[in-house]
Amino acid sequence: MKLENPAPIQWHFSQRAQQLQSSVIRDILKVTVNPDIISFAGGLPSPETFPVERMRAAHDAVLSRVGKVALQYGPSDGYAPLREWIAGSLSTSDSTILPEQVLMLSGSQQGLDLIAKVLIDEGSKVLVETPSYLGALQAFSVYRPNFVSVASDDGGMLPEALEGVADGARLLYSLPNFQNPTGRTMPLERRIALVETCARLGLPLIEDNPYGDLSYRGEPLPKMLNMNPHGVIYMGSFSKVLTPGIRLGYVVAPVALIAKLEQAKQAADLHTAQLTQMVVHEVVKDGFLDEHVPTIRKLYADQCQVMLDALQEFFPKSATWTRPAGGMFIWVTLPKHIDSMELLKEAVQQNVAFVPGAPFYANEPAHNTLRLSFVTVPPEKIRQGVATLGKLIASKL
Amino acid sequence: MKLENPAPIQWHFSQRAQQLQSSVIRDILKVTVNPDIISFAGGLPSPETFPVERMRAAHDAVLSRVGKVALQYGPSDGYAPLREWIAGSLSTSDSTILPEQVLMLSGSQQGLDLIAKVLIDEGSKVLVETPSYLGALQAFSVYRPNFVSVASDDGGMLPEALEGVADGARLLYSLPNFQNPTGRTMPLERRIALVETCARLGLPLIEDNPYGDLSYRGEPLPKMLNMNPHGVIYMGSFSKVLTPGIRLGYVVAPVALIAKLEQAKQAADLHTAQLTQMVVHEVVKDGFLDEHVPTIRKLYADQCQVMLDALQEFFPKSATWTRPAGGMFIWVTLPKHIDSMELLKEAVQQNVAFVPGAPFYANEPAHNTLRLSFVTVPPEKIRQGVATLGKLIASKL
Structure with missing residues (x-):
């Protein structure tokens, strides 16, 4: 039944695939x-x-106790108890993050793809730090934006440099803690200024924070998310504080955006592995981190x-x-x-x-x-x- | 430090997000x-x-034996021994599938997103069965194609109905075994005719096969993949034969397309969970299925x-x-x-x-x-x- 010498396909790739x-x-x-x-x-x-042994024990416990639930399809927005735990861990005395603002991801890289998918049209202006995280540039590039590198120094992006260039921009991408690739940290005053400037300009501000917990000296600086939960899109990950090979991250955003991101998530991969989310909840729920x-x-x-x-x-x-x-x-x-x-x-x-x-x-x-x-x-x-x-x-x- | 009464963001969604x-x-x-x-x-x-107990034992074995590898980042194309196992299981006496033709996915739904991402431009013609799998329509819709429903009957799509409509199409999507939603099966003669017609037209043919192993009476019909490995894009899943909540699937395609899909995968979520792939390999390698x-x-x-x-x-x-x-x-x-x-x-x-x-x-x-x-x-x-x-x-x- 095999075809004899079929002509090989001449692939016609999409324009965006040519960026890849x-x-x-x-x-x-x-x-x-x-x-x-x-x-x-x-x-x-x-x-x-x-924490290999801890992860092994948690898989054992979840699969022994609720194996059929852990191995079944789950909701697109994620495992509710873990979303609650994340919302709680991000809330502060003057800023409450709600579980419905949290969308679970197959690693936080997926958040970059989904955010770009729902916010970037071809040619849309996207503001990034100089330099910026390569994985974000790659994820955004697929949707063919017009990148603008905003002037930055040892403290990250200069808020005053936004004034001339932010007009019509769809988003600003920042990585304020121990940035990949530079290792630099944005000082508190600059975070406040950046959040204020973005709020005034109506510009969605992405705070990507995979390394925030890895502070060598005391607690990390306050999150921009908590300065303006109505305007900041926050991304977090379990890769650097637990393990990366399980692929588990999350995005926190105002509910109007989360609704669109959840639809994009559903089309992209239905939902994040249920077992993984239940295991991580089992590991973190009692303060292990x-x-x-x-x-x-x-x-x-x-x-x-x-x-x-x-x-x-x-x-x-x-x-x-x-x-x-x-x-x-x-x-x-x-x-x-x-x-x-x-x-x-x-x-x-x-x-x-x-x-x-x-x-x-x-x-x-x-x-x-x-x-x-x-x-x-x-x-x-x-x-x-x-x-x-x-x-x-x-x-x- | 929290902003006082910031104006809520007026979200400017991308055109594709409005399809979602x-x-x-x-x-x-x-x-x-x-x-x-x-x-x-x-x-x-x-x-x-x-097979809950089997999955529990496999997690236990993998994490006990090679936990640090299973929990680390892995390659974008997937865990090599599992790709080899899949290639072997799909090979027939006259058609060898190579491991480098296999890309591991976070569930086979992700294959629909990645294929659309690299093959569909806005307005590209995409041929589908009447009716077709809703998840595929959703995944493709994001990239704003021009869908053409090809005439179909109880045996699925009619190959002769392609003649008038295939010109310039980027892909044809089919689900030949126990289709979702109709339950219908494409007869052998029609598979051969469809593969021949697509090869002649230079049209990439997607064979989505999540249910193929669930045949009630004997072995399922031969795969279109094996009739033309140079022109068929095959998608498989562990959701229906093992468990869906772990999110593990794969796409098999000619290497020129796999290279592009791997780049798109890398931008979308870096790679599929390493632990999941190693566990599934542990479960299936000795013939458990x-x-x-x-x-x-x-x-x-x-x-x-x-x-x-x-x-x-x-x-x-x-x-x-x-x-x-x-x-x-x-x-x-x-x-x-x-x-x-x-x-x-x-x-x-x-x-x-x-x-x-x-x-x-x-x-x-x-x-x-x-x-x-x-x-x-x-x-x-x-x-x-x-x-x-x-x-x-x-x-x-």
Whole structure:
């Protein structure tokens, strides 16, 4: 019954499919599975922090107790007790977040796709930080917006820089805590100014917060969500405080937007895995994260310090870098004439990898930048890898 | 720090978001959680068929053995051993499916979204059966195609009806086995003719096959995928043979298309849960489905027969219905003057629910049709519900 020599299909891809490209980061990760390579390229949390036994016990408990419910189709908006827990954890004394403002996602990356799907038309203006999270640029790109990189400094986006460019924009995307890729944090005064400016302009403000709990020194700064629950779209994730491989995140937004996002979610994948949501609720409901997250903070803070010390010791004086107060990344700026994409090719030959900075820029890339992650590399390897990179950079001066 | 009385956002939704509507089926399901209602409306498999203990043991084994890997980020294309298993299970003596043709999905619904994303531009012609699966119409609608309902009969789409309408079409969507919503099956000769016609026209043919294994009498008919692996896009799911709440499906396609779909997958949700894929591989790798699926077939075949007998006994002679050879649905056609949406309102008042047929039509709906599912309702309730419906319909004659 098999056809004999059918002509191969000439695929006619959609215009948006022509925007799609493989992620530079993930393509590099494919190279760095070689165990000899010291990779600062990953965006992966350290598996040392995964509460494996706790997750095993929770799967066991949920499947033993309510297996048939956990394995059946579930509601598109998510598992109600977990949505309640999230709403409670985000509420403050003067700002109550309601469970109906929470939509569960198959990882918070999905929130970027769904938000773009319902808010971006071809050519719509979208405001992003300079540089910005690559995964967000990729997710938004599919819907063919007109990106505007808003002027930013070590504290993130400059609210006053919005005045000239926000007219007609559909959304502003920000990552205020320990940003991917720069590691920088937006100060409190600037958060207030950004929320006020967006509210005045009627501009939806996305607060993407996957790393917020990974503060090295005390509690993270107040969320923009709580400053204006009527205008901020907040995204959270269990990837960095629990485990990423289960793919569980959420978006919090005013109910008018949540209704549209839920419809888009239904069309995209019906609902997020019911078992996963019930297991995570089982794990977090009694305060487990309060004891667990400090152990992650401690590990990452220590490894960050090892890398900062190594940079100080081995990198030439003409390079500069950020000093993160939390999260997983350090951002390095090299002398202008050094292209980090070229540098990567040589570095990989010497068994060290990192992510070049250019892909994180929506518009004019700074080719002399790069991102280093320190969370999955043991301290002695961090020193060794930074020393190798330092020598390589010095040889270009 | 909270803003005082900020103006609420005036949401400016994208044009595609304005297409989005809540699924009629899922909205009805919200009503039918009332345990007094006999619901033939669901598309849910029977939880009696879920191998709960097997799933519990597999989670336990995977998390105990390789927990840190299972809980870490994974590759966008999926867990390699499961992709190999799927490729093997789909290969035949004269048609080899390769693992690199398989992309793992967060449920097969996601395949509909990704395929539409990379193949459909606004106004692109998309060919569908009459009627067709509502979830596919919803997923495709987001990308604003021009749907063409191809003439169909009790054997599904008529290949000869393509001649006039296929010019410039981007894809043809078919569900050949025990179709949702009609329960009908496409005969072998027609499959061959459809594959030949699509190959000649250079038209990508989607074969959506969530129910194929649920054949009541012997093996299902040969897959169109195996008749032309270079031109058929095949979609499969673990929802109906294992459990749906874990959200695991896959798409099989020529590698040129898989590469684009993988990029779209990466932007949409990075990858499908690693733990879920490893657990399902653990469950299926030693032939578990060979013993398990026959128990599902038996249960559904028996309940289908109960409903067919009840329809014969209680429905008026002027109604007709399909006699499925597998799957989960029976499709009823009432006398022309009866609108099943109106009928539903009265039926719900008498504690019986079903899904009206109109939403399953891409173009001109037949308002006198409805879909009945028999798999989650016990036999005595099937008889009782069908009797109630029969009386209600008779009262309209």
